[in-house]
Amino acid sequence: MRILNFKGGPQGLQFNLAAAAIALLPYTFAANAGQNPDLAAVIEKAKQADIVLLGEVHDNPAHHQVQAEVIAAINPVAVVWEMLTQEQAQLLNPEVLAQPAQLGEVLGWAESGWPEFSMYQPIFVASPAAQHWGAAVPRSEARAAVAKGGVAYFGQEDAARFGLDMALSEEEQSEREADQQAAHCNALPHDLLPGMVEVQRLRDASLARAALRAHEGADNAKAGPVVIVTGNGHARLDRGAVVYLRYAAPELSVFSLGQAEDGQIDGTFDVVISSDPVARPDPCAAFN
Structure with missing residues (x-):
């Protein structure tokens, strides 16, 4: 069995993909920084990369405003969306993008389960010339993927290309299951946790695959x-989409922006920008 070892060094098939990603990026630092970096400097760093990950807390409008400002400044050739399927993204032709007020309806956003489209609309407006790619794994498909197996769902050839066919070490698997349990208020049956970790990895790899296809397909x-x-969890360098992107295309340069609330964020990023938190109900109330 091939193992993704996030703790050790490059030892044959047991190597640290996350550390390899970080080692290639000299500006990496852990989060919880006190003072926000200058956005102009962040933009200059982003312009130098092949792939730019813009993290977010999904329901924080300030995070989406930062994403829109960065995108408008760097003029990307393509935007890959965690929130869209490829079928939805293919609806975004120039005529549709020219009518931003209608985008939410065209995409069926209200039925998607994501926060209000008004938060994301500025991002679409900021990238009128970009191609749009979807990388979403909807919940209905996620359940099917767990039943079928993430590698089979993703495709054996692509799974090998992106390293998705490599198992996590026992320690890393346990850490991720504990994170999933904590994120769900310690209310989940333990037998669900391995599947939730598998889906998270599948979504990471799906983002990486869409980004690489967008890069390779650009004129x-x-x-x-x-x-x-994408959300911060997929944008982090130590276990997010970057790990799978680095495995498939180590020659590409990557820049990751994490967005915190009151300086609190998990993971490692090139740069972290913090905003005020959003008032939201107790997420654990639903489990009571």
Whole structure:
């Protein structure tokens, strides 16, 4: 069995993909920084990358405003969306994008379960010339993927290309299951946790695959980077989509922006920007 070992060094098939990703990026630092970096400096770093990950807390409008500002400044050749399926993304032709007020309806956003479209609309407006790619694994498909197996769902050839066919070490698997349990208020049956970790990895790999396809399919990849719009968990360098992107295309340069609330964020990013938290109900109330 091939193992993704996030703790050890490069030892044959047991190597640290996350550390390899971080080692290639000299500006990496852990989060919880006190003072926000200058956004202009962040934009300059992003312009130099092939792939730019813009993290978010999904329901924080300030995070989406930062994403829109960065995208408008770097003029990406493509935008990859965690929130859209490829079928939805294919609806975004120039005529549709020219009518931003209608985008939410065209995409069926209200039925998607994501926060209000008004938060995301500025991002679409900021990228009128970009191609749009979807990388979503909807909940209905996620359940089927767990039943079928993430590798089989993703495709054996692509799973090998992106390293999705490599098992996590026992320690890493346990850590991720504990994270999933904590994120769900310690209310989940333990037998569900391995499947939830598998789905998270599948979504990471799906974002990486869409970004690489967008980069390879661009008419002029030098014209601008490919941007991934996603939650912080997928944007982190130590276990997110970057791990699978690095495995498939180690020659590409990557830049990751994490967005915190009151400086609190899990994971490692190139840069972290913090905003005020959003008032939201107790997420654990639903489990009571």
